[in-house]
Amino acid sequence: MTDLAYDYLDLDGMFSAEELELRDRVRGFVRDRIKPNIADWYENAYFPRELAREMGASGLLGMHLTGYGCAGRSAVEYGLAAMELEAGDSGLRTFVSVQGSLAMSAIHKFGSEEHKQRWLPDMAAGESIGCFALTEPDAGSDPAGMTTRAQRDGDGWVLNGAKRWIGLATIADVAVVWAKTDEGVRGFVVPTDTPGFTATAIEPKLGMRASIQAEIALSDLRLPEDAVLPEVLGLRGPFSCLNEARYGIMWEAMGAARDAYEDALAYALERRQFGVPIAAFQLTQQKLVDMMLEIQKGVLVALRTGRLKDAGTLRPQQISLGKLNNVREAIAVCRQARTVLGGNGITLEHSALRHANNLESVRTYEGTDEVHTLIMGQALTGISAFA
Structure with missing residues (x-):
C-alpha cells in the first residue's frame, strides 16, 4: 500500500494547517468514540444522546454560526468536520446537521434576540436538542x-x-x-x-x-x-436552512465513501484466494481505482463549493450539483466496496453496507435526486420543469 492509496492527488495540500488540525481532531473523536460502538448502536437502533455534550464541548454544534456560544468556523471547516463524522456513521452526523444547520441556523438567522439568548447557547453546548x-x-x-x-x-x-x-x-x-x-x-x-x-x-x-x-x-x-420567528415570511426561510444542510451533505457523503473504500482496500490486501491477495486481481484493482476516482472528484467538488461559500459567492443552484453528484456516487462506492468484501460485507463487522443503507436516506432528504436534477436543469435552460 502506498500513500497514494489515501490521497491520490494530495488534496490535503489544498487545506490550511488550521483546517487540517480541526479535521484530524474530529477524526480522532470518531475513531475513539463512534467506531468502537457503532455496530451495536446501529443493530440496536440506539442514538447515543450522551455524545451531544461531548460534541458541544468540541465546538461541533452550530459550528458555522457566530456568537451565542457557537464556534464561528468557516464553511470548509464545517464540511471537513461533517465528512469525518459521516465516516463514523450518518446517524451521528445527522444529529450535528439537524441541530446546527437546521434548528440552530433557523433561530440564528430569523429568531428574535430573546429566541437566540434562550436557546442557542444551550444548543451549542449540547445541553438542549x-x-x-x-x-x-x-x-x-x-x-x-x-x-x-x-x-x-x-x-x-x-x-x-x-x-x-x-x-x-x-x-x-x-x-x-x-x-x-x-x-x-x-x-x-x-x-x-x-x-x-x-x-x-x-x-x-x-x-x-x-x-x-x-x-x-x-x-x-x-x-x-x-x-413566531420575526425575521422571515414565506418559504425563503426554510429553504435557506435546507441549503445549509445540503451543503454539508456533499462533504458528508464523501466521508462514508472513503470509510467504505479504506475498509475494502485493507481487506483486499489481507484476504487471500488462489494463493494471492485478492488485491492482486485485475478486477479488484479496477474496483478500487473506480472508488478512488469518485472520492477524489467528490472532495474537489465539495472543497470548491466550500470556498465559494466562504467567499460569499455561492449560488443555491450550485449546491445542487454537489448534493446530487456526491451522494449518488457515494452509494455506488459503498456498494462496490461491499463486493470486494464478499459475503463478509453484509455483516456489521464492515461498514460498506451500513453506509450504503444510510445513504439511501441521505439521497432522499434535503432534496431528492429528481429535485436537484430539475434545479440544475432550470439553471442550465432558464426553464422551470417543476409542476
Missing part, C-alpha cells in the same frame, strides 16, 4: 403543499397539523415548526413540552438506525405571539 419540522406526510418535495396551519387567537397562535421524518423530534427540547398562516408560511419556536405537541419515533428502519426520525402531531397547540 432541537429539531426542524418542515416535511409532512403528504408534503415532502413540495413544502408549499403543507397543510399545517397556525391561526391567530387573541394575543397568540394555535397550531394544528402533522409533520413526518423529523430528525431528533422525540428527544428535542425545542422544535422549529413551519406552518401556513393567513400572511404566508411562518416559522415558530415551539418548546416540545407545550401541550398539544406529540412526537412518535418511526420504526423499524433499514437505514439511519443510529439516529431518530419521528412523526409530530400538533393538536390545538397554543403559543404566545412572540413564538
Whole structure:
C-alpha cells in the first residue's frame, strides 16, 4: 500500500494547517468514540444522546454560526468536520446537521434576540436538542403543499397539523415548526413540552438506525405571539436552512465513501484466494481505482463549493450539483466496496453496507435526486420543469 492509496492527488495540500488540525481532531473523536460502538448502536437502533455534550464541548454544534456560544468556523471547516463524522456513521452526523444547520441556523438567522439568548447557547453546548419540522406526510418535495396551519387567537397562535421524518423530534427540547398562516408560511419556536405537541419515533428502519426520525402531531397547540420567528415570511426561510444542510451533505457523503473504500482496500490486501491477495486481481484493482476516482472528484467538488461559500459567492443552484453528484456516487462506492468484501460485507463487522443503507436516506432528504436534477436543469435552460 502506498500513500497514494489515501490521497491520490494530495488534496490535503489544498487545506490550511488550521483546517487540517480541526479535521484530524474530529477524526480522532470518531475513531475513539463512534467506531468502537457503532455496530451495536446501529443493530440496536440506539442514538447515543450522551455524545451531544461531548460534541458541544468540541465546538461541533452550530459550528458555522457566530456568537451565542457557537464556534464561528468557516464553511470548509464545517464540511471537513461533517465528512469525518459521516465516516463514523450518518446517524451521528445527522444529529450535528439537524441541530446546527437546521434548528440552530433557523433561530440564528430569523429568531428574535430573546429566541437566540434562550436557546442557542444551550444548543451549542449540547445541553438542549432541537429539531426542524418542515416535511409532512403528504408534503415532502413540495413544502408549499403543507397543510399545517397556525391561526391567530387573541394575543397568540394555535397550531394544528402533522409533520413526518423529523430528525431528533422525540428527544428535542425545542422544535422549529413551519406552518401556513393567513400572511404566508411562518416559522415558530415551539418548546416540545407545550401541550398539544406529540412526537412518535418511526420504526423499524433499514437505514439511519443510529439516529431518530419521528412523526409530530400538533393538536390545538397554543403559543404566545412572540413564538413566531420575526425575521422571515414565506418559504425563503426554510429553504435557506435546507441549503445549509445540503451543503454539508456533499462533504458528508464523501466521508462514508472513503470509510467504505479504506475498509475494502485493507481487506483486499489481507484476504487471500488462489494463493494471492485478492488485491492482486485485475478486477479488484479496477474496483478500487473506480472508488478512488469518485472520492477524489467528490472532495474537489465539495472543497470548491466550500470556498465559494466562504467567499460569499455561492449560488443555491450550485449546491445542487454537489448534493446530487456526491451522494449518488457515494452509494455506488459503498456498494462496490461491499463486493470486494464478499459475503463478509453484509455483516456489521464492515461498514460498506451500513453506509450504503444510510445513504439511501441521505439521497432522499434535503432534496431528492429528481429535485436537484430539475434545479440544475432550470439553471442550465432558464426553464422551470417543476409542476
